[in-house]
Amino acid sequence: MATEAGGPxxxxxxxxxxxxxxxxxxGKLLAPYMAGVLLDGALAAAFAAPARSVTVVTGAQEQAVAQAAIRLADRLGVHARLRMVHAADYALGMAHSLRMGIASLPAETEAAFVFLGDMPRVPREILRPMAEAVDAGAPAAAPVFQGRRGNPVLLSAALFPQVLALSGDAGARAVLEGLGERLALVTAPDDGVLYDVDRAEDLPR
Structure with missing residues (x-):
C-alpha cells in the first residue's frame, strides 16, 4: 500500500x-528565519514525509500561525494536504497539543509523524527509513545523532491510547521510553534532529 509519494x-x-x-x-514560530519564518522549516519537513496530510496544531497566535502555514503550503503547492486543529488549552503543555493532534486524525490512521514547530532543520533523509521501520512492525521510530535521540518521532496507532492519556509538557517521551529496544532508531546525518529554538539567541545570525 503506497501513496503517490511512495509511502505507507x-x-x-x-x-x-x-x-x-x-x-x-x-511569537517564536513567526520569528524571521532564513527566507521565511521559523515554523516553515518544520512544516516543510512534514510535507516531505511519506504522509497523506499534515495537521498543524495551533494555540497561541492561532490566526497568524495558521496563515503562516497556509502561505508555506501554497508556496510548496501542497495546500490540499494541510489540516488545522486548534488547541484551546495549549497553556496546559505540549501533551495537550499532541493529544489534540492525534485525536483529530482519521480513524484509519496507521501511524503519525510528530514534528515540533521550533525544530527547523530536520534532515529529510531520516523520514522514509522511519516510515519503513514502523511499516515493518516497530511500534515507533525516532532519529538518533551521536547517541542522542531527537525529533521528529513516528508513532504507530497502537500507541495512540497511551498518547491520548498524556498530560503536562513532556510530549511523547514517556511513551517512547517505555518501549525499550522495540523503539526503532534511525541514524541521522546531522544534528538537525536535536536543534531547536528556545531563545532568540538560538537563531542563526
Whole structure:
C-alpha cells in the first residue's frame, strides 16, 4: 500500500505549533528565519514525509500561525494536504497539543509523524527509513545523532491510547521510553534532529 509519494498509505503527520514561546519572548514560530519564518522549516519537513496530510496544531497566535502555514503550503503547492486543529488549552503543555493532534486524525490512521514547530532543520533523509521501520512492525521510530535521540518521532496507532492519556509538557517521551529496544532508531546525518529554538539567541545570525 503506497501513496503517490511512495509511502505507507495511512500515515499522517502532525506539527505541534501551539506554544506561546515564552522563553523566546513570544511569537517564536513567526520569528524571521532564513527566507521565511521559523515554523516553515518544520512544516516543510512534514510535507516531505511519506504522509497523506499534515495537521498543524495551533494555540497561541492561532490566526497568524495558521496563515503562516497556509502561505508555506501554497508556496510548496501542497495546500490540499494541510489540516488545522486548534488547541484551546495549549497553556496546559505540549501533551495537550499532541493529544489534540492525534485525536483529530482519521480513524484509519496507521501511524503519525510528530514534528515540533521550533525544530527547523530536520534532515529529510531520516523520514522514509522511519516510515519503513514502523511499516515493518516497530511500534515507533525516532532519529538518533551521536547517541542522542531527537525529533521528529513516528508513532504507530497502537500507541495512540497511551498518547491520548498524556498530560503536562513532556510530549511523547514517556511513551517512547517505555518501549525499550522495540523503539526503532534511525541514524541521522546531522544534528538537525536535536536543534531547536528556545531563545532568540538560538537563531542563526
Amino acid at each position: 498509505q495511512c500515515f499522517e503527520a502532525v506539527v505541534l505549533a501551539a506554544g506561546a514561546g515564552s522563553r523566546f519572548g513570544g
